[in-house]
Amino acid sequence: MRYWFSIICMLLYLASYAQQVGDTLYRSPKGIKGHYNTIHIDRNPSPKFYKAIGNLDISKEDSTKYLQSLGFLKFANTYNGKNVVADLPQKWVSLEMYRDSFYLYYMPCYLRQQGAISFSDSVFIYHTQHYPILQSINELSRIDSSTFQFQLLSVNKNSSLLTIHIIDILKGIAIFEEHYFGNVSYYPMIDANKLQAVPMIVNFCLGADGSAMTFDFPKVDFSKFIPKK
Numbered sequence: 001m002r003y004w005f006s007i008i009c010m011l012l013y014l015a016s017y018a019q020q021v022g023d024t025l026y027r028s029p030k031g032i033k034g035h036y037n038t039i040h041i042d043r044n045p046s047p048k049f050y051k052a053i054g055n056l057d058i059s060k061e062d063s064t065k066y067l068q069s070l071g072f073l074k075f076a077n078t079y080n081g082k083n084v085v086a087d088l089p090q091k092w093v094s095l096e097m098y099r100d101s102f103y104l105y106y107m108p109c110y111l112r113q114q115g116a117i118s119f120s121d122s123v124f125i126y127h128t129q130h131y132p133i134l135q136s137i138n139e140l141s142r143i144d145s146s147t148f149q150f151q152l153l154s155v156n157k158n159s160s161l162l163t164i165h166i167i168d169i170l171k172g173i174a175i176f177e178e179h180y181f182g183n184v185s186y187y188p189m190i191d192a193n194k195l196q197a198v199p200m201i202v203n204f205c206l207g208a209d210g211s212a213m214t215f216d217f218p219k220v221d222f223s224k225f226i227p228k229k
Contacts (some may be wrong), residue, residue, distance in 0.1 A: 025201070026214065039215050041103070045200045049106050054192045056091050056118045062131050070123065072155040085140055088164070089149050089172060092117045092190035092210075096201065096217045098173040102173060102188060104200040105215075117189065124152050124162075128228045135160070144229070164189075165226045171197035175225050186222040 012041040024037040042049075058066045092113030095102045116127035119137065120158060126133040138159070146166040153159050160180040168172055172191025177184065203215055 019099075029175060037203075039201065039203045041098075042200045042202045045095040045106075045202065047198060049108075049202065050183065050195050051108055052108070053073070053093055053104060053195065054091070054195055055094075056116050056127055056192065057184075058132060065131045066134070069132070070157060073134060073136045075124065085142055085148055088142075089191040092174070092176075093195060095190050095193050097172065097188065097220045098201065102198050103154075103206040104191070104198055105197060105203070105217075106200055107203045107205075109203075109205045115187075118192075119150075124150060124151055167225050167227065173198075175222050177223070177226070186226075188225070189221055 007189060023041045025041065048116070088187075094106065096105045098140070118125045118127065122137050124135045124137050126135075135152040135154050137150055138153045139149075141149050143149055146169070148164045149158065150162040150164075152162060158180060158181070163177040165175045167175055173193035174189050174191075176187050176189050178186075201215070
């Protein structure tokens with residue numbers, strides 16, 4: 001009885017909350033027993049949301065995988081520990097674009113932040129939904145005041161080239177350009193210390209299955225945001 005009472009209270013709160021702070025993009029149909037899912041633009045997010053998104057620390061669950069990968073990098077002779085570029089943020093969080101504006105995208109149902117990146121003076125880390133993926137920084141250079149380039153090497157000695165194009169210094173927004181196996185991809189990221197510079201889309205779910213509907217953002221050619229030089 002207490003369980004259902006808590007759910008009802010939460011639903012009432014979320015419904016009013018979504019209407020007050022932003023536009024509702026999706027709400028699960030009525031009649032799905034024990035499940036609730038809403039996707040809305042949250043223009044005044046809880047500080048807890050920002051804290052969760054910006055936390056790129058390696059968890060206890062991921063520490064074993066992290067140490068194993070780090071050990072392989074050292075064993076493969078790709079760990080040099082000498083590359084440092086000042087004034088370049090070392091923690092980045094992915095952005096999405098909706099109706100010509102950049103947004104953070106947060107799914108409280110999932111414990112791991114998706115699409116985040118961090119790096120030290122020698123190791124580059126992709127924070128995925130499943131576990132951290134490590135690559136060594138073979139070379140790191142400053143092209144100009146707003147462009148930085150990494151030459152990365154995986155555990156299997158596969159190389160890739162990653163260029164960070166900072167397009168908004170005040171908000172800490174950049175376009176990452178990645179060349180890997182002959183393919184190129186572009187994606188927007190934001191300095192993890194400046195998350196509050198952009199609004200947030202929250203995909204909230206409540207229910208025993210802990211699942212949320214995937215929100216499909218429009219496809220955007222982010223290379224167009226890179227200034228011509």
